[in-house]
Amino acid sequence: MSSTVLMLVRYAVFGAFALAVLIAVASWLVRTRRVSPFSTVGKTMRQATDPLMRPIERRVVRSGGNPIQAGWWLVIGIAILGVLVVSIAQWLVGAWFSLQGAAHGGPRDLVVLIAVIAFDVLYFAIFVRVIASWLGAFRFSRWMRPAYWLTDWIIEPIRRLMPATGMIDLSPLVALLVLWLLKRFVFSVLL
Numbered sequence: 001m002s003s004t005v006l007m008l009v010r011y012a013v014f015g016a017f018a019l020a021v022l023i024a025v026a027s028w029l030v031r032t033r034r035v036s037p038f039s040t041v042g043k044t045m046r047q048a049t050d051p052l053m054r055p056i057e058r059r060v061v062r063s064g065g066n067p068i069q070a071g072w073w074l075v076i077g078i079a080i081l082g083v084l085v086v087s088i089a090q091w092l093v094g095a096w097f098s099l100q101g102a103a104h105g106g107p108r109d110l111v112v113l114i115a116v117i118a119f120d121v122l123y124f125a126i127f128v129r130v131i132a133s134w135l136g137a138f139r140f141s142r143w144m145r146p147a148y149w150l151t152d153w154i155i156e157p158i159r160r161l162m163p164a165t166g167m168i169d170l171s172p173l174v175a176l177l178v179l180w181l182l183k184r185f186v187f188s189v190l191l
Contacts, residue, residue, distance in 0.1 A: 002093045009089040013082035020078040024071025027053045031068050119183045125150040130172050
């Protein structure tokens with residue numbers, strides 16, 4: 001059952017990626033006038049691609065890019081989104097099986113599973129916080145507030161003890177190390 005679900009998710013992601021490539025190529029052919037935009041084929045291609053490509057082109061132009069590159073941004077965005085969707089689907093299936101195993105194992109296994117999930121969420125939040133800071137999304141961004149809320153309790157005290165060295169802030173790395181040590185200690189007690 002789970003392998004069927006994962007296979008369907010992978011096929012859906014691959015289909016979305018292939019469709020994005022077709023849309024990008026069709027848009028590029030019309031925009032670069034390899035296909036005349038005034039021919040029947042060109043008009044049909046523009047009608048099919050413009051509703052999806054216009055918002056991406058506007059975003060690219062606002063960022064200072066060339067609107068002809070919008071197709072590549074679409075393809076790259078769909079690829080990244082696809083990897084995220086497949087990864088989340090695999091994690092959900094694994095979590096489901098872990099939950100089933102813990103439910104059959106008793107209360108101690110449920111406590112261990114809850115601890116594993118809590119540490120995994122904290123690791124993920126730290127990684128999201130770091131990667132988003134590289135992309136310019138910081139604390140007051142609507143999407144970043146949860147990651148900061150989850151990790152401030154461990155990163156901020158470390159940052160006060162160990163300030164950034166130039167442009168490099170090592171406090172998330174130290175926080176990951178502290179979490180890893182804490183996880184080992186908690187599991188030595190629980191197991």
